[in-house]
Amino acid sequence: MGSIYTVSQVNSYIKNMFTQDFALNKISVKGEVSNCKYHPSGHIYFTLKDGGSQIGAVMFASQRKNLGFKMEEGQQVVAQGTVDVYERDGKYQLYARSITLDGTGDLFRRFEQLRNELEEMGMFDGCYKQSIPRYAKRVGVVTASTGAAIRDIMNISARRNPYVQLILYPALVQGTEAKYSIVKGIQTLDRMNLDVIIVGRGGGSIEDLWAFNEEMVARAIFECGTPVISAVGHETDVTIADYVADMRAPTPSAAAELAVFDYSQFEAQTDLYRRTLNRGMERRLERVRYRLNQDVLRLKMHHPERQLNEKRQRLADLEDRMGRIMERRVTAGRHRLALLAGRLQSLSPLEQISRGYGFITDGGGKRLESVSQVKPGDRITVRVRDGRAVARVEETESLDDRKGGELT
Secondary structure: OOOOOOHHHHHHHHHHHHHHOHHHHOEEEEEEEEEEEEOOOOOEEEEEEOOOOEEEEEEOHHHHHHOOOOOOOOEEEEEEEEEEEEOOOOEEEEEEEEEEEEEEOHHHHHHHHHHHHHHHHOOOOHHHOOOOOOOOOEEEEEEOOOOHHHHHHHHHHHHHOOOOEEEEEEOOOOOOOHHHHHHHHHHHHHOOOOOEEEEEEOOOOOOOOHHHHOHHHHHHHHHOOOOEEEEEOOOOOOOHHHHHOOEEOOOHHHHHHHHOOOHHHHHHHHHHHHHHHHHHHHHHHHHHHHHHHHHHHHHHHOOHHHHHHHHHHHHHHHHHHHHHHHHHHHHHHHHHHHHHHHHHHHHOHHHHHHOOOOEEEEOOOOEOOOHHHOOOOOEEEEEEOOEEEEEEOOOOOOHHHHHHOOOO
């Protein structure tokens, strides 16, 4: 029996053979880019292929300064570098130091041609896009029944809203028969009166996703009466289905979040609206109660009985005021009357008579003010304090006569 070697020894030996091969240390490989992945560390992992074979390749972040474009699926490139063995996995791959474009791959050309044709037909126009229902209850899914896509959609749907019904059409999503299966799935679910349909699958190479770049799939989505969300591959993967669908989701998980509303958030929002509405109603009721109280007070102020009481009170006040005014005026009148009476009393002949004077009238009762009004022999009446006396004039004497020394 010959020598026995470990796996590590075999891989090391093969690696040494690759290292000593001059052609493999500096080689240029032409092919179409597939499975291109940009790693967070900065490395680029991809596959170069032609019609008959493929080879894995990597460009490390330290070499990316030599890359003058963004690598995408379907690009035809020339990668220069070294073919070496990765001992841990026992696989060989191309370690690219520089990459240059060398035209466009056949699949990529077909993709661009169909995209341009459908765009000219207006199938991508926003006027044909249907809005996605905000509160979907029944969601259809066209995808593989065993893939990661349906599991992600089911998990996210159950977490966001356990009351939403998911209806799966298990379709082929890869291979020559995939386009027919996808079209039949879209048409079948469209007849079930659903709220929204998710069409998609997980990530893969451009060949793996090609069924979603077929014209018949694009037309089935465009003609679907139910709103369609396209969820094909990863965020960097773009297919014809994404352009024609009513909404594009970067991943199947994102499609589930777009199609299924968050019930807990809905409950929280509804509760917030309810509290806001209650506060608004309470404030409104407070304002109405305040206005009602004001109207009640205003009504009481204008009540006929209150008005009558106010008029009565005002009348009583006026009556008291008038009584006081009349009393003051009567008092003032009495006082003035007393003064006038006193003055009149002082001017009364009787007052003079009471002081020892007399009031003399002629025979006709006319007051005598001058001796010229009588002559001797005339009858006169003399009134004194306690009576009167009738007398006859014996003689008259004037003061002027006295001054002249004559007596009549």
